[in-house]
Amino acid sequence: xxxxxxxxxxxxxxxxxxxxxxxxxxxxxxxxxxxxxxxxxxxxxxxxxxxxxxxxxxxxxxxxxxxxxxxxxxxxxxxxxxxxxxxxxxxxxxxxxxxxxxxxxxxxxxxxx
Amino acid sequence: xxxxxxxxxxxxxxxxxxxxxxxxxxxxxxxxxxxxxxxxxxxxxxxxxxxxxxxxxxxxxxxxxxxxxxxxxxxxxxxxxxxxxxxxxxxxxxxxxxxxxxxxxxxxxxxx
Numbered sequence: 001x002x003x004x005x006x007x008x009x010x011x012x013x014x015x016x017x018x019x020x021x022x023x024x025x026x027x028x029x030x031x032x033x034x035x036x037x038x039x040x041x042x043x044x045x046x047x048x049x050x051x052x053x054x055x056x057x058x059x060x061x062x063x064x065x066x067x068x069x070x071x072x073x074x075x076x077x078x079x080x081x082x083x084x085x086x087x088x089x090x091x092x093x094x095x096x097x098x099x100x101x102x103x104x105x106x107x108x109x110x111x112x113x
Numbered sequence: 114x115x116x117x118x119x120x121x122x123x124x125x126x127x128x129x130x131x132x133x134x135x136x137x138x139x140x141x142x143x144x145x146x147x148x149x150x151x152x153x154x155x156x157x158x159x160x161x162x163x164x165x166x167x168x169x170x171x172x173x174x175x176x177x178x179x180x181x182x183x184x185x186x187x188x189x190x191x192x193x194x195x196x197x198x199x200x201x202x203x204x205x206x207x208x209x210x211x212x213x214x215x216x217x218x219x220x221x222x223x224x225x
Contacts, residue, residue, distance in 0.1 A: 044203055044219030046162075061213045095161055100152060100207060100214075101173070103161035 022096030
């Protein structure tokens with residue numbers, strides 16, 4: 001059974017970078033599919049941030065394109081999110097997902113000084 | 114970006130009642146390959162979202178058949194035929210026909 005688990009700091013200061021890890025078990029990320037980061041803001045708004053494909057190509061939401069980077073470590077079966085120059089508006093719960101079928105539990109990240 | 118408008122934003126229901134949620138798109142979700150990539154998710158309190166319906170009307174494995182999806186083009190509907198307590202939460206439509214994928218604003222289903 002495929003499982004995804006996010007990890008990373010729950011508090012980030014404004015202007016700094018947010019870095020999260022998604023650890024995947026039960027499926028090898030190089031075997032197929034796109035591996036996404038999605039966030040849910042306070043309230044109900046959800047936003048697809050981007051993905052890294054099984055081949056290593058990336059695709060980002062244009063609204064974030066200048067600030068986001070998604071990379072991977074195939075030896076650890078992990079992929080990563082880096083979001084630069086964060087503001088309080090980046091406060092959200094961050095999810096990693098395989099398409100929209102398999103999701104991690106999510107990690108809440110607060111941007112605050 | 115494609116805008117998905119969900120109505121109503123909040124839905125109050127009794128157990129056993131049938132309810133519907135509408136999702137309207139700012140442009141057609143029919144892909145050039147003939148598929149319509151409109152999906153429905155449910156997020157229960159404290160849980161990650163769960164896929165209920167994909168490609169408009171296909172029931173995800175393990176999802177009860179009281180859930181059904183319909184629609185085409187720009188207008189889509191999720192129906193729950195007989196609400197149960199475990200159905201409470203926030204429902205989202207999400208499209209991936211056009212890049213970037215986008216989500217509706219959510220519909221909160223609560224007990225009356």
